Amino acid sequence: MLNKSGLRARWPQGFENTWPPARIIRRAPTSWRREPTEKGSGWKLIDENGVERVRFMRPDPRSQGVWGRLKLGYWRMQDELGRFLDENGNVVAETDPDFQFKTHIPYTGQ
DSSP states (O other), rough: ETTTTOSSSSSOOOOOOOOOOOHHHHHHHTTTEEOTTSSEEEEEOOOOOSSSSEEEEETTTTOOSSSGGGGSEEEEBBBTTOOOOOOOTTTOOOTTHHHHHOEEEEEOOO
16 A cells, blocks of 8 residues: 555555556655656556566657557556556456456556
């Protein structure tokens, strides 16, 4: 859950996919570092153990994938063990047939 001390293991309580990315960055623990994504279309927050906890991807019109073409981008979050979370903070098994849809949360903010 998200509180004044920062992001914890689960999707932030009260999180809205309209939250601006800067709000997530400001609330992240100071021990986490921000890095650009591999292709530079977004950023990720890496915790002190090297686990990618938050990823924000901007839309990429050149993308061949459905996720890169989302109008405003998308969020992905992982817990401290690197397991992907859905929009409600639940761990989604990689074997779940809807894994990709459940773990790519469209950003609907500004």
